[in-house]
Amino acid sequence: MPTVAGPRVHWVSVLTVVFLAVFVLAVLALVAADLWFTNVEAMQKVLASEEVRHAVRLSLLTSVCTLVLVVVFAIPVGYALSRYRFPGSVVLDAVVDLPIVMPPVILGVSLLVFFRTPVGRWIESVEWMRFVYTVKGIVLCQFFLTASLGIRASKAAFDAADQRLERLALTLGCTHGQAFWRVAVPMARGGLAAGAVMAWARAVGVFGPLLIFVGAVPMKTAVMPTVVYLEVSIGHIEPALAVAMLLLAMAMVALVLLHWLAVGRRRWWAS
Amino acid sequence: MLKIRDLALEAGEFRVEVAALEVAAGEYFVLLGPNGSGKTLLLSCLAGLLRARRGEVRVDGRDVTHLEPRQRQIGYVPQDYGLFPHMDVARNITFALRVRGMSHGAALEQLTPLVDLLDLRKLLGHWPLTLSGGERQKAALARALAIQPFLLLLDEPVSALDWPTRAEVLEQLRRVQKELGVTTLHVCHSLDEATAVADRAGVMVGGRLAQTGRLEELIANPANAQVARLLRPAPVAPRPEKGQRE
Numbered sequence: 001m002p003t004v005a006g007p008r009v010h011w012v013s014v015l016t017v018v019f020l021a022v023f024v025l026a027v028l029a030l031v032a033a034d035l036w037f038t039n040v041e042a043m044q045k046v047l048a049s050e051e052v053r054h055a056v057r058l059s060l061l062t063s064v065c066t067l068v069l070v071v072v073f074a075i076p077v078g079y080a081l082s083r084y085r086f087p088g089s090v091v092l093d094a095v096v097d098l099p100i101v102m103p104p105v106i107l108g109v110s111l112l113v114f115f116r117t118p119v120g121r122w123i124e125s126v127e128w129m130r131f132v133y134t135v136k137g138i139v140l141c142q143f144f145l146t147a148s149l150g151i152r153a154s155k156a157a158f159d160a161a162d163q164r165l166e167r168l169a170l171t172l173g174c175t176h177g178q179a180f181w182r183v184a185v186p187m188a189r190g191g192l193a194a195g196a197v198m199a200w201a202r203a204v205g206v207f208g209p210l211l212i213f214v215g216a217v218p219m220k221t222a223v224m225p226t227v228v229y230l231e232v233s234i235g236h237i238e239p240a241l242a243v244a245m246l247l248l249a250m251a252m253v254a255l256v257l258l259h260w261l262a263v264g265r266r267r268w269w270a271s
Numbered sequence: 272m273l274k275i276r277d278l279a280l281e282a283g284e285f286r287v288e289v290a291a292l293e294v295a296a297g298e299y300f301v302l303l304g305p306n307g308s309g310k311t312l313l314l315s316c317l318a319g320l321l322r323a324r325r326g327e328v329r330v331d332g333r334d335v336t337h338l339e340p341r342q343r344q345i346g347y348v349p350q351d352y353g354l355f356p357h358m359d360v361a362r363n364i365t366f367a368l369r370v371r372g373m374s375h376g377a378a379l380e381q382l383t384p385l386v387d388l389l390d391l392r393k394l395l396g397h398w399p400l401t402l403s404g405g406e407r408q409k410a411a412l413a414r415a416l417a418i419q420p421f422l423l424l425l426d427e428p429v430s431a432l433d434w435p436t437r438a439e440v441l442e443q444l445r446r447v448q449k450e451l452g453v454t455t456l457h458v459c460h461s462l463d464e465a466t467a468v469a470d471r472a473g474v475m476v477g478g479r480l481a482q483t484g485r486l487e488e489l490i491a492n493p494a495n496a497q498v499a500r501l502l503r504p505a506p507v508a509p510r511p512e513k514g515q516r517e
Contacts, residue, residue, distance in 0.1 A: 164353060165353055167320050169355075170319070170339070171318050171343070171345065171415075172367040172415075173341045189357075
């Protein structure tokens with residue numbers, strides 16, 4: 001970006017960079033403290049544990065399932081919220097955000113209560129649709145906590161994609177479906193992919209509602225955050241931190257991917 | 272050819288009404304009008320992107336008034352050219368044929384004469400954001416012509432270009448239109464632009480088509496004061512004297 005004439009350093013640049021530095025140092029201090037408290041041996045021991053390996057596998061499996069569900073829902077819902085105005089659309093838009101502001105534990109309680117209603121009992125009575133205290137329940141909790149983020153990201157991505165180009169595609173022979181897949185989705189793909197990564201990272205870290213809705217049973221419903229909680233609750237800080245480091249590493253990979261999708265691809269478009 | 276009868280459309284409070292307009296097959300018709308006179312709305316309606324409240328639009332003998340945009344076979348180049356930013360020039364140009372199931376390679380081969388006519392060969396691998404205004408205009412024109420349209424709609428195709436490029440692009444537009452014989456409706460607000468390309472012209476004021484005819488007839492016998500004002504040659508700014516700032 002071209003710079004304006006005059007001093008490169010002024011009070012706005014100094015103040016904002018100081019705030020940035022303070023925040024980055026605070027985050028790094030937390031990570032450094034975790035690293036200082038654990039060691040390679042503890043990491044190896046923890047990773048050799050069958051319970052932890054099961055939790056890692058379960059975390060990856062459920063978060064990927066959740067990601068698929070979120071993508072399937074968020075793209076059409078985000079598109080509808082971005083493109084169509086109809087009576088009640090403002091209310092629907094607000095309801096979509098509800099799970100973001102709802103405390104996660106309350107979501108667990110709400111799900112538990114829902115499955116005690118007649119509709120919930122009927123769902124639970126079907127063998128392959130049981131959610132309470134099952135792996136499917138983990139996916140359900142993760143879905144409710146991450147779908148809103150995915151939808152919000154999807155809406156923002158479609159808002160940024162020029163709707164007039166979709167209409168122009170109609171004059172070139174597209175049906176509305178073709179204009180959606182060939183023009184709207186590719187134009188929004190950077191934002192959609194970034195939203196998907198964000199939703200996945202959030203799904204891996206879901207904890208509160210799981211304790212209530214599916215329990216924390218090792219080798220059954222315990223995922224990585226649950227294992228951290230169980231280890232800390234019995235005073236095993238080192239193993240807890242070792243699992244936390246693994247979670248952190250996964251989150252870092254997701255964030256790098258997110259940054260590449262959100263910024264890198266935009267540069268590639270412009271180049 | 273294009274035939275419009277008793278067409279009315281609305282956008283909010285604004286109404287556009289065209290009692291009658293005929294553009295002959297292969298004719299280059301320029302619709303002049305000040306900003307906000309409803310020219311772009313009329314083009315959107317002809318392209319099928321805006322529903323007509325009443326009236327009839329016939330293109331090449333077919334009643335297209337209630338057809339979807341994709342069924343009309345009308346090429347449309349919007350004011351900002353509307354190139355798809357996620358496709359290179361080649362994929363933009365072949366878009367309409369790919370939508371109809373043709374492969375990119377086959378479509379590009381089929382469009383080779385058009386690519387050569389518009390001198391686009393060296394730009395095929397470029398991305399829209401890296402093109403100049405004139406290059407974007409040519410790419411958008413090629414994309415619209417790829418569907419072999421019965422009617423070509425050009426919405427202020429040179430308004431974003433500088434004067435030397437405008438003259439060049441207008442000359443090319445006229446040459447391509449003559450060579451392909453495509454009926455063209457070009458909207459703009461510049462008399463110079465209209466003079467450069469028009470076989471015939473029309474003037475739109477306040478959402479209504481006020482007058483149509485050959486440009487010299489319109490200039491000689493304007494239907495009313497608004498038309499006369501619009502068709503007055505643009506005043507030339509006096510050359511600054513020596514020592515005076517421009």
